[in-house]
Amino acid sequence: MSANESAPPVVAGSTNEPVVVFEDVSIGFGAEPVLEGISFRVERGETRILLGPAGVGKSVLLKLVNGLLRPDSGRIFVFGKEISAMRESELFELRGSIGTVFQEGALFDSLNVRDNVGYRLMEEHLPEDEVTRRATEALRFVEMEHTLYKFPSELSGGMRRRVAIARAIVSDPKLILYDSPTGGLDPITSTTIIELVMKQRDVQHTSSLVVTHRLQDAFTLATHRFSREKNGMEPLPPHTADANTSFLMLHNRRLVFDGSTAELVHSDDPLIRAYLA
Amino acid sequence: MQVGGYSGGISGQGSEVRDQRSGPACRTRRGKGGAPACATLKLRSGSGGYGIQSAVSLMALETIDTAAKRGVLAVQEYTALSVRAVSNIFRQPFYAGDLFQQADIIGVGSLPIVILTGFFLGCVLALQTASSLEQFGATAFTGQLVSMSMIKEIGPVVTALMVSGRNASGMASELGSMIVTEQIDAMRALGTDPLKKLVMPRIVATVLMLFFLVILSDTVGILGGGFVAVAMLGQSGSQYFHTAYQSLEYMDLLQGLIKPVFFGLIIATIGCYFGMKTKGGTQGVGRSTTQAVVWASVLIIVTDFVISRFMIGIFGR
Numbered sequence: 001m002s003a004n005e006s007a008p009p010v011v012a013g014s015t016n017e018p019v020v021v022f023e024d025v026s027i028g029f030g031a032e033p034v035l036e037g038i039s040f041r042v043e044r045g046e047t048r049i050l051l052g053p054a055g056v057g058k059s060v061l062l063k064l065v066n067g068l069l070r071p072d073s074g075r076i077f078v079f080g081k082e083i084s085a086m087r088e089s090e091l092f093e094l095r096g097s098i099g100t101v102f103q104e105g106a107l108f109d110s111l112n113v114r115d116n117v118g119y120r121l122m123e124e125h126l127p128e129d130e131v132t133r134r135a136t137e138a139l140r141f142v143e144m145e146h147t148l149y150k151f152p153s154e155l156s157g158g159m160r161r162r163v164a165i166a167r168a169i170v171s172d173p174k175l176i177l178y179d180s181p182t183g184g185l186d187p188i189t190s191t192t193i194i195e196l197v198m199k200q201r202d203v204q205h206t207s208s209l210v211v212t213h214r215l216q217d218a219f220t221l222a223t224h225r226f227s228r229e230k231n232g233m234e235p236l237p238p239h240t241a242d243a244n245t246s247f248l249m250l251h252n253r254r255l256v257f258d259g260s261t262a263e264l265v266h267s268d269d270p271l272i273r274a275y276l277a
Numbered sequence: 278m279q280v281g282g283y284s285g286g287i288s289g290q291g292s293e294v295r296d297q298r299s300g301p302a303c304r305t306r307r308g309k310g311g312a313p314a315c316a317t318l319k320l321r322s323g324s325g326g327y328g329i330q331s332a333v334s335l336m337a338l339e340t341i342d343t344a345a346k347r348g349v350l351a352v353q354e355y356t357a358l359s360v361r362a363v364s365n366i367f368r369q370p371f372y373a374g375d376l377f378q379q380a381d382i383i384g385v386g387s388l389p390i391v392i393l394t395g396f397f398l399g400c401v402l403a404l405q406t407a408s409s410l411e412q413f414g415a416t417a418f419t420g421q422l423v424s425m426s427m428i429k430e431i432g433p434v435v436t437a438l439m440v441s442g443r444n445a446s447g448m449a450s451e452l453g454s455m456i457v458t459e460q461i462d463a464m465r466a467l468g469t470d471p472l473k474k475l476v477m478p479r480i481v482a483t484v485l486m487l488f489f490l491v492i493l494s495d496t497v498g499i500l501g502g503g504f505v506a507v508a509m510l511g512q513s514g515s516q517y518f519h520t521a522y523q524s525l526e527y528m529d530l531l532q533g534l535i536k537p538v539f540f541g542l543i544i545a546t547i548g549c550y551f552g553m554k555t556k557g558g559t560q561g562v563g564r565s566t567t568q569a570v571v572w573a574s575v576l577i578i579v580t581d582f583v584i585s586r587f588m589i590g591i592f593g594r
Contacts, residue, residue: 063462066466068462068465068466088470089470092465092468092469092470093468095465095466095467095468096468098466100463100466100467102459102462102463102466103459104458104459106458106459106460106462106463107460107463108460108463108464109458109460119467119469120467120468123370123467123468123469167467
C-alpha cells in the first residue's frame with residue numbers, strides 16, 4: 001500500500017496538490033543573506049530530509065514553512081495557500097494543521113506535560129476529559145504516558161523531545177516539521193526519536209520535513225520502516241530505500257541537492273561526496 | 278527581511294542594528310559600488326592630518342546616525358507592540374483566566390511592598406513637613422500637606438516605581454526566557470497569538486491593579502502621617518484628618534487617579550517590549566530585565582511631570 005493511498009484528509013486544495021512549495025525563496029538578516037533562490041516541493045505523504053552543516057539556515061527554512069519568518073523574495077505555498085502573502089492572524093489558523101517539533105523541544109516550562117501536549121486542544125476549548133484523553137493517547141504513541149502530570153524540568157532531554165513530538169501530533173496535523181529532533185542527544189535516544197518520526201511517517205502517513213545534520217539519522221530514516229507487528233523499526237531489503245523519503249541539501253545559502261536516497265548516495269558532486277564522507 | 282508577527286518583526290529588524298553595532302563599520306556599511314565605507318576612510322587618512330580629522334568626523338557622524346536610527350526603530354517597535362496588544366482587548370479569544378492570574382500576581386503580589394512603602398512615606402512626610410511648618414507656627418497644616426503630596430504625587434509615583442521594580446522586571450525576564458527557549462515561537466506555531474495570550478492580560482491587569490494599589494497606598498500613607506502626627510508630634514488626630522480631608526478638591530483626586538492609568542500602561546508595555554525583544558540567551562534576559570526597570574522608571578517620572586504640568590495648566594492646581 002502506497003503512502004498516498006491512505007493519506008489523511010486534505011486540509012485545503014486538491015489531493016494531488018503538494019503540501020509545501022518553495023519558489024525562488026530568499027531571506028537575509030540585515031545585510032547578511034541566509035538563504036538564496038530556494039525552490040523545492042514536499043508532496044502529500046512525503047518525508048523530506050533537509051541536510052546541511054550547522055548554521056547553514058536549515059532552521060530558518062523550517063520557520064519559513066510555518067510562517068514564523070517571512071521571505072524577502074519568492075513565494076511559499078502550504079496546502080495550496082500562499083503563506084508568504086498571508087497576514088499573521090490568518091497564519092494562526094493555518095498553523096493548526098502544522099505540527100512543529102523545535103530544536104530543544106520548546107515545551108512551556110510552567111505547564112505540566114498534559115497541558116503542554118493538550119495546549120492546542122485547550123485553546124480550542126475542548127472539554128477537560130477530552131483534552132486528557134487525547135493528550136494521553138499522543139503520549140502513548142511516544143511511550144510517555146507515565147509523565148502526564150510531570151513538569152518539563154523533571155524530564156530528560158530525550159523525554160522532552162518525545163513530549164514535543166506528542167504535542168506536535170496531538171491534533172492530527174497534515175504536515176510535521178522536525179527541527180533537529182535528535183540534536184544533542186545520545187545515540188540510543190536519537191534512535192528512539194528517529195523511530196518515532198518513522199512511526200508517524202509509516203503509520204499516520206503524515207507529510208514531514210525533517211531537519212538534521214546527522215547523516216546516520218537521515219539514512220536510518222531512509223533505509224528502515226516501522227513494523228506494527230514488532231512495534232519497532234526494521235531495515236528495508238538491501239539496496240532499497242523508502243520511496244516516500246527523499247533528501248534536500250543546503251550549502252552556502254543555496255539548495256545544492258534535491259533528490260532520492262539513491263541519487264544522493266551516487267552523486268558525483270564533490271561537495272556532496274565530501275559531506276557524505 | 279520581513280518577519281511574521283510582532284516578535285519576529287522585532288527580531289528581524291533588531292538584527293540589522295546588531296550587525297551594524299557588533300562588527301566594524303566596513304563590514305556592514307558599504308559605499309557606492311559595493312566598496313566598504315571604511316576603505317574610503319583609510320585612503321583619506323593617508324593624505325595627512327586633515328584626512329584623519331575627516332575620517333574621524335565621518336565615523337562620528339555614522340555612529341550618531343546609527344544610534345538615531347536605532348532609537349527611532351525602538352520607538353516604532355514599542356509603539357507597534359503596544360497598539361497591537363491593546364487593540365487585542367476587543368478581539369476574540371479573550372484570555373480572562375490569564376488576566377485574573379496576572380491581576381493576582383501584579384495586584385495581590387504587590388500588596389506588601391505597596392502598603393509598607395506607602396505607610397512609611399506618609400510617616401516621613403509628616404515628620405518633615407511638621408518640622409518645616411513649625412518654623413512658621415503652622416503645624417496644623419501637616420495633614421493637608423501629607424494628603425496633597427500623597428494623593429497628587431508621591432502615592433502614584435512611588436507605587437508605580439515599586440510595581441515597576443517588581444513587575445516590569447518580572448515581565449521582561451519571563452517573556453525574555455520564553456523568547457530565548459523558543460517558547461514564544463512554539464506558541465505561535467501552535468496557533469496562539471502571544472500578544473493576545475501574554476501581553477494583553479499583563480497590560481490590562483497592570484493598569485487595573487495599579488489604580489487600586491495607588492488608592493491603597495494613598496490611604497495608608499495618610500494613615501501613616503496621622504500616626505506620626507498624633508503619636509510622635511503630639512498633634513490632634515481630628516485636626517490632622519480634618520485638614521487632610523478639607524484641603525482636597527476633586528481635581529486633586531482626578532490627578533492622582535489619572536496618573537496610575539498611564540503609569541500602569543508604561544510598566545506593562547515596557548516590561549513586555551523588552552521581554553519580547555530579548556536576544557542572547559540568559560545574559561540577554563538579564564539585560565532586558567535591567568533595561569525594562571530603568572526605562573519604566575525614567576518614563577514614569579517624565580510622564581508624571583507631563584501630566585502634572587498638563588493638569589495644572591487646565592485646572593490651575
